[in-house]
Amino acid sequence: MDNNVVLTMRGITMTFPGVKALDGVDFTLRKGEIHALMGENGAGKSTLIKCLTGINAFEAGEIHVDGIDGPVVNHSTLDAQKKGISTVYQEVNLCPNLSVAENLFIGREPKTKFGTIDWKSMVKKSEQIVKDLDMNIDVTQNLEEYSLALQQMIAIARAVDMDCKVLILDEPTSSLDDHEVEKLFKLMNQLKAKGVGIIFVTHFLEQVYAVCDRITVLRNGQLVGEYPIADLPRVKLVAAMMGKDFDDLAAIKSDESPVFTDDDILIDAQGMSHKGTIKPFDLQIHKGEVVGLTGLLGSGRSELARVIYGADKNQTGTLKVKGKEAKINAPIDAMNLGMGLLPDDRKAEGIIGDLSVRENIILALQAKRGIFKLLPMKEQIELADKYIEMLQIKTASRETLIKQLSGGNQQKVILARWLATDPDFLILDEPTRGIDVGTKTEIQKLVLKLAKEGKGLIFISSEIEEMLRTCTKMAVLRDGQKVGEITESLTQESVMKAIAGGGADE
């Protein structure tokens, strides 16, 4: 092993039921290095870290830690800590109602010769620790007295004090403001100078370029590559994360964009926002227009759509539907205004697993009609049969429970649910995820057909080509904020540059 290397993972493989979460992933961490682990949600970042810290058991592969002979297998976080691998998670995993000193020494309190806790030396050692890290705090105060950033740093201090060689920071900055992030980066640089290897997991691209030395990119459980930071400008990083080789992509020209007038405005959102998920945004959607929301996963594209639909209530801003101010408190209000939402999490928010295909199809229409106007069984059967035929849903019968269908067919049932309500405005969040290629094309055709009929649509997809084929306008999101719109020259290149944001021209 290279003298400089503190941690090597080779060929780590792990499967969850039905999914290969990690497939032969390699990872190398050097001394005094801040190494970003990047990838979209579900790429395998967390799983890789959990394999390292002993939360998940991996099936194949080897882990080597500097100073320990032979391969290392951790069975618990405690196990990993003993071998010098410490983790600080997104949420502070400390006890807010205990003092800073207690938190620093939980589970490893200094003892007196009688076996009781030696408070004096605990406080003294704690003071030394925080002083070493240039923090000016009273260690006898309760942890909750301090800001989240300080708490985060105390968590790190605790990790570092346990003689760690490898420090894993799993999205530590997501709840911090810019000033706090800066403080954290300072601390990270101090630790780096001390020779600690830091694995930094984050969604924020700017932060990667601000503090990291090296980037490892994962996609769909596989290693894309390891790059020194200078070799991987933002656009290339985005391309690597999304699985597009930027240079090889032939730019697909979209059709000439149709012209919309102000009379055609269907949805007009002004300054709408939802705390913690999406910052205030404006968005206009015309009749017959397909608006794509693009950005990395977790950039707030689903959240934006959910605010318009009322799945998450907007805290600021106004929404006009067909020129009239709309008050939406719950999805049913949006539905009564002619909206529909196909959510991206099919299992959690789409299907009603124990109900039949028929019941799943008529559910939204029934909800719109109200409880007392039960759809006659004959009508229910007709509707179900119509959409099973139209969308070619593969099911044993209309009375089959939806949970017995394959993912793609479940998706079609949910699509049928919304088509049955005859919406004017339909939000499709990842409608083609987990669906075979043939059906994908069908759904894209359906989207274009609906637009031709004068309906407005929001189309969200991780596949840019799919959006280029269907959308007339794209809104770009980054870090929970709408950062721009692309209406002209919609190409893979322009979209990816917009997603990557500043520094894209490198």
Added chain:
Amino acid sequence: MSKIKKITGMRLFLPIFCMILVMAVNILYDVASGNFALNFFTISVRNGVLYGRLIDILNRGSEIAILAIGMTLVVSASAGTDISVGSVMSLAASFCCMLLAGYGVSSTNDLAVPLLVGVLGGVLLACVCGAFNGFLVAYLNVQPMVATLILYSAARAIGLLLCNNLIVYVREDSFKMIGGYLGFIPTPIVIAAVCILIVAVILKKTALGLYIQSVGINKKASRIAGLNSSRIIFLCYVVCGLVAGIAGIVASSRISSADSNNIGLNYELDAILSVALGGNSLGGGKFNLAGSIIGAYTIQAITTTLYALGVSSDVAPVYKAIIVIIIVTIQAPPFKAYMKKRSAKKALAKGGAAA
């Protein structure tokens, strides 16, 4: 073979099977003790009213059956149980009797207010209790068990307060009739039948059943699909309170009094058991009202059978527990899977022998 499969595959097969099992025990007992074999099913008219073990079961089982209606809906929509129904029964009875007798009166032969006022008052108060439970569960997201624990312990005491710490006796014929006889039929049977019928019609004619099941299976998805999940759960608890009120007044009329400490005692457990015996998952979602009702009468049949067998009421719960264990085991998925495997093996062995 396929016919048997068709019958055993029916949703109501197991609840009905259990019911038949209890009946069979009765028949065996009668045969063994030299009585007429179908004693259990014999219905005669004595003193101008219906008489027989079957009638007794239907009569005594009325309260549990009425409670089972509400409990089924609550379990389905919220994947939790309402353990306050027994206490709410008692509270409704106390309030009703207090209204009928007047505050502080311990015994009356005349009604202080019209019967309807007393009954409606009791039922209404029970609805308020249901609404309280529903508010906690549906809007404050309190766990159903914890939310209903409040009234489980408080409702009886509130009833005692309303009755000025007395056992209020209402010895008046029109009130007695609720727990007595309507012509020659025991009134509770009629009341239970009407309740069941009304709810069955509502479930058949409106989308309530679909809404409740949908919310019970996937609350989040139901909301996205336009259902007001919280309101539906709330409604189920109100209905549960309502039926508890009705059951409480029936129970109170039977003994012509409001005995706060005893009316509806442990009935919540029987009501929950009815739902489980009816083949409904206590994890919420799909429900089968008919199953719960059959479950309720099965429980009463077990109790009545035990008394008929001469088991003393002190030890009866032990036997009841044993029978319930057997019934629940028969319905448990692992047992079903085991039986399926066994019969498959047998069929295979048979096939092998034939070849």
